[in-house]
Amino acid sequence: MSMHVALTFDDNFWAPAYATMRSVCLFTHSRQALVFHLCHRTLSAAHRADLEKIIEEFPVELRWYDLDQSELFQDIAARMPENTRLSNIVYARLMIDRLVGSEVARILYLDCDMLVREDVSFLFELDLEGKAIAAVRDPVGALITGQRDLARNRDLFDPADCYFNAGMVLIDVASWREADIIGRMEAAYASGVMQRIYYDQDLLNLIFKDKWLKLPWRWNTIDARHAHEGLDPAILHYTGENKPWGVLSGMLQSVAYARLYRHVMTNDLFYRFARHRWKRWWKKKLGLGR
Template identity: 35%
Template sequence: MDIAFAFDEAYADHAQVAVESVLDSHPGPDEITFWLLAPAQVAKEREPALRRQLAGRARLRLLTTGDDFRALPVVDEDWLAYVSTGMYLRLLLPELIGDQARRLLYLDVDVHVCGDLTPLWQVDLGDAPLAAVRDAFTARFDTHGGVPGAGPEHDPAAPYFNSGVLLMNLPVWRRERVSARCLEYLAAHAGRLRFPDQDALNLVAYGRWLRLPHRWNNMRSFVLEEQPGPDVRIMHFAGPRKPWTEGFRPGFRLDRHRALAAKVAAFA
C-alpha cells in the first residue's frame, strides 16, 4: 500500500501524527510505503525522527522539492489564512514517484485515519485518473459562486470533490497531464482563485473521477467529535479548526490526537 503526505514547514509538526494514525489503524498484513514530500530543508530536519518512527513498521520514501511552489498563487482571504502554498505539493507527487508505483493514496496532513484502508486501496479505478469524496461543504460546481473558469460544458449541478483524500491512478494521471493542466489553470486564473488546487483538479478531472463514500473523507468532525457515529475510516479536519488549535471541541477525537502526538514525541 503506497500512501503519500506532502507538507511544508507550516504543517510539518502534524505530519508525523497523521502517519501515526495510519499505523495505529492498519491491521496488516499488507506492507505500507510512505511517500513523504517536503521542501529540502524541512525534509532534512524531519528525516531522523521519521526514520525512528517507521523503523520496522513501514518503508519510508522521502521526496524533496525546491521552493518554486511558493510562487504559486494563493487566495488572500482571512477565512483561508490556514492554507499555505504547501497545498500544491500534492500535484508534484505523480511525476516524482514515476513508475515506482501504479496507484497512490494521497492524504492531507490534517486527517486521522480511523480504520482499515484496505477496501479503499482495492477500489477498481478503471480508466479514471483519481477517486475522491464529494465535498461536504461545496457539493456542486455552482456552490459558493461556482468554480472560476467553469464553462458551459460544466454542469452547474455536477458533483464537486474534496482534494484532501485522493486515490491516484498514476499512469492515467500522467497520461492525461493532470498536474500540468492544473498548473496551467492556476496561471490563467491567478486573480480569480477560490479553492485553488481543488478547483483546478475538479475542472481537469471533470466527468472522469470516481466517487467514493463519505467514510473515506468525512469532513464533519464538528458533529462527530463526541461520539463515533457512522463508520468513519478517514476523518478530515477541514477548515481552520484542527485538533491542535484552540477551540477544538473536547471529546474522543481530541483525546486520540493527543495520544497519537504523545507517541510521536517519543521519536523526536
C-alpha cells in the same frame, strides 16, 4: 503488493504529518506493505528525526522528497496564486507522478490534517471502474466554487455537478500522468483561470470532471465534529477552525476523536508541537517573522 501513501507538508506541520502517518500504520494490518512518500520543504533535521521514529515502531518504508531542491516546485510556488492559510505546499500533490518511481501504479494522497482509523488496504483493492481517481464529494463544493449567491465562476463549474474534496485522493498514477496536470495548470494560469479558482483543488475538479469515482463520505469525513464519532468514520478530516492538536478544552470537545488523536500523535510530540505553535504565534505577533 506495496501500498503507497503520499503526504505533503512543511516544517510547521511536521507533527500532524507524523500523526496522519502513524494513524495509517496503527489501523492497517499489512503494515509491512506500507511505503510513505514524504514530500516536504523547510524541514529541520530535528523534525525529520521525529518522523523517522515511525520505522522504529512499524516495518514501513519512508521515501523523502525535498521540494526545496525541486526547480519545478519552486517555479510553481513562485508563480501560482498563494494559499495564505495552507501555504503553496498545496501544489506539491500535483507533481506526484513526477516524484514517484515508475513502479508505483496506485498511490493514496492524504492531507496532514487527517486521522485514519480504518485499514487502507480497502482502497488499494478497490476497483476504480476505469476512473483516474477516487475521492469523496465535498459537502460545500458548490459554495467553494460559486461563493456568494453561488454565482461566481458559473462558466467553469455547474453547481449540479459533484465536486470532490482533494484532501484524500486515491490516484491511478498512469491516468494522473496522462492527464498532464502541470501542463493543464500552466494553460489555466496563462488564460487567467488559476487566478479565479480555489487553488489546486478547483483545478483538479476541472481536469477530472466525470473521471472520478465517488467514495462513501466516511473515507473523508470533512469538518470532523464530535457527533461524527457515532457514525464510524474511516478517515477524519479536520477542515474546520478547531483542530485536534489544540490545547483548549472547548476546542477539543468540538472535534471528533480529539483524545485518540493526541495519543496517536503521542503525548510527547503533541505538547512539543503546542509549544512550537505558541512560539511561532508570538513571533508573528511581535513582527519577528513566521
